[in-house]
Amino acid sequence: MERSRHLLCFLSFGVVKNGSKAGAWAYTGVINGVTVSVQIVPLGGSFYEFKASASGVNLTGEATPITVSIMVGNNTETIQVNPAK
Numbered sequence: 282m283e284r285s286r287h288l289l290c291f292l293s294f295g296v297v298k299n300g301s302k303a304g305a306w307a308y309t310g311v312i313n314g315v316t317v318s319v320q321i322v323p324l325g326g327s328f329y330e331f332k333a334s335a336s337g338v339n340l341t342g343e344a345t346p347i348t349v350s351i352m353v354g355n356n357t358e359t360i361q362v363n364p365a366k
Contacts, residue, residue: 311337321353331358340364 299306304323311317320332331351340347346361 306321307319309316309318315338316336318332318334320330322330322332324330333349333351343364346363348359349362350357350359
């Protein structure tokens with residue numbers, strides 16, 4: 282039997298800070314007991330790199346790969362990831 286669990290978090294511009302690269306944005310903090318780190322870095326033109334990590338989440342028993350989605354404005358992307366062990 283597969284379990285399905287969702288974590289939804291919103292990061293407003295008030296908590297996202299300018300990153301080390303011009304036009305980059307970063308957030309590190311704790312959301313519902315989960316330590317979250319997010320970076321958004323411009324690659325040029327209208328392309329951006331999005332990096333995210335989380336710790337403090339127990340994924341025991343979760344089916345892999347795990348589906349991760351990001352939405353920025355009206356743009357959404359979904360990928361499959363395997364958690365680090």
